[in-house]
Amino acid sequence: MRLSDVKRVYFIGIGGIGMSALARYFLYREIPVSGYDRTATDLTRKLEAAGMDIHYTARPEAMPEPADDLLVVYTPAIPQQFPELVRARxxxxxxxxxxxxxxxxxxxxxxxGIAGTHGKTTTTTITTYLMVTAGLDPSAFLGGIARDFDGNxxxxxxxxxxxxADEYDRSFLRLTPEIAVVLSTDPDHLDIYGDHGQMLETGFRAYARKIKEGGQLIVRYDVEEHFRGLDHVMVSTFGIGRGDFCAQNIRVIDGAFHFDLREPDGHLISNLRTTLPGRHNVENAIAACAVTRLAGGAEDDLREGLANFQGIARRFETVLRNGNLVVIDDYAHHPTELQAAITAARELYPDRTIRGVFQPHLYSRTQDFAAGFARALDLLDEAIIIPIYPAREEPIEGVTSQLVYGLMKNEKRRLLSNTQMLEATAELKDGVLLLLGAGDIDALVPRVVAQHRKTQGHGY
Known part of the structure; x- marks a missing residue:
């Protein structure tokens, strides 16, 4: 099917962050969109308000009848035996x-295409905003809700x-980028790849081989070794203190990172500023600047765009400041991401108690990275772990949140149900509370915030 043949689209799993962006793409082109999702959310309600017909009970008979102009789109998160997917197949x-x-x-x-096991959504969104600021007028499919665009x-x-460019299910191999970024290649999705070596070879290197002839590959300096021998592209590196695109003279002024960016030809762009927390976000900003410059953006566009960029929902998003208590919501679901979020909180609030609630995401990921999760959570002053969010997976014997809890050394840790967690966090009066995870913990965040606004005043 060619895109020009599509006159109607039906989505199985329309409420996913990637699926909903595609749904908006088709609706923008005045193509009728309908679909199924398991649960009504703020995102699906916005899709319905935009004119999409969505139902929340699996009913194959509710699907449009097959037709030459009808495209059915599904997400790999849908089980293979899901009734609507079976009918479509x-x-x-x-x-x-x-x-x-x-x-x-x-x-x-x-x-x-922005790839990597961490930082994809933030870097994709910064890149889009910088390119918009530079007048390059891109379209974009984002993995989060961008405040600057009020959508994904x-x-x-x-x-x-x-x-x-998502490495899960080797999805990014469908792309043929002109400019590609690889931010990181840490082990993840080993249920798909088997081991880290296969992830590198059949995932990230295969993705790099999909870049158009004469295109650009931008990689973090410490993963460059995995991309040697690619003769059809120009390879540039980036990083803090190292790389062809190199951040120098980093300093924190009034809660914002300032840095200078040295480009491959030696040109220095001075005094760039970003309010995004953590040095990992400085690196994300460097990658976005590199893309924008290679696409034709001017250095003043980088200054203006970085300074004005507002961030993304659930990426170190401060959801409450109430008296002496700060509550931050973050999508972290890999040990490296947990460490980055906790380190950023320490950097911003060095004199406060840093507490965290973590919801592990997937049985397989918890099994693979239990020790890494434990080490990262030990960086907290106090930790609460709630039950695993299974998403698409069936339980694995012996794999529960207890696995992570048992490997931790922090004596101030608790293993609680969701309800018990809400009761425990309601008692907090001060410090920083991080709500961490990629599952349905986002549905608990408003309840944590609401209980503090009720008991301690409105805050913001």
Whole structure:
């Protein structure tokens, strides 16, 4: 099926962050959109308000009848035996994964693909904002809700498109980027790849080989070794203190990071500023600056864009300041991401008690990284661990949140139910509380905030 043949689209799992961005893409083109999702959320309610027909009970009979102009899109998070997916597979429908559709959309465009096991959403969103500021007018498919765009899809009128290149299920191999970024290659999704070596070879190196002839690959300096021998692209590195795009003279002034950026030709762009917390976000900003410069952006665009960028929901998002208590919501679901969030909190609030609630995401990830989760959570002054969010997975014998809890050394740790966690956090009067995880902990965040606004005043 060609995109020009599509006159109607049905999504199985329309409420996912990547799926909903695609849904908005089609609706923007005045193509009727409908679909299923398991639960009504703020995101799905916004899709309905935009004119999409969504139902929340699996009913194959509710699907449109097969037709030559109908495309059915599904996410790999949907179980293979899900009734609507079975009907689509066996009933004569044109059926595509989300990644296949994204590949179709971006194939004839100047694609920027942002990959890496950490930092994809933040870097994709910063890159989009800098390119918009530079007048490059890109479209973008984002993995989070960007405050600057009030959504996860950005429509532009140029040939540029910025996409989050997801390594899960090898989705990013559907892309053919002109400019590609690899932020990190830490082990993850080993349920898909088997081991780290396969993840590097059949994942990230295969992704790099998909870059268009004469294109650009931008990688963090410490993963460059994995991308040697790629003769069809120009390879640049980035980092703090090292790399072709190199941040120097980093300092914190009035709660914001300031730095100078040295480019491959030696040119120095001085005094860039970002309010995003943590040195890991300085690195994300460097990668975004590198893309924007290679795409034709001016250095003044970098200064203006970085200074004004507002961030992304659930990426170290301060959701409450109430008296002496600060509550921060973060999507961290890998040991490296937990460490980055906790370290950023220490950097911003060096004299406060740093507490955290962590919801592990997936049984397989918890099994693979239990020791890493334990080491990261030991950086907290006090830790609460709540039950695993299973998402698409069936339970694995012996794998529960107790596995992480048992490996921790921090004596001030508790293993609680969701209800017990809400009761425990309601008693807090001061310090910093981090709410960490990629599951449905985001549905608990408003309840944590509400109970403090009720008992201690409104805050903000």
């Amino acid at each position: 066996e009933g004569g429908y044109t059926l595509m994964k989300r990644s296949e559709v994204l590949g179709l959309i971006s194939r004839d465009m100047r694609c920027v 899809y950005v429509h532009g009128d140029s040939d540029w498109v910025v996409v989050e």
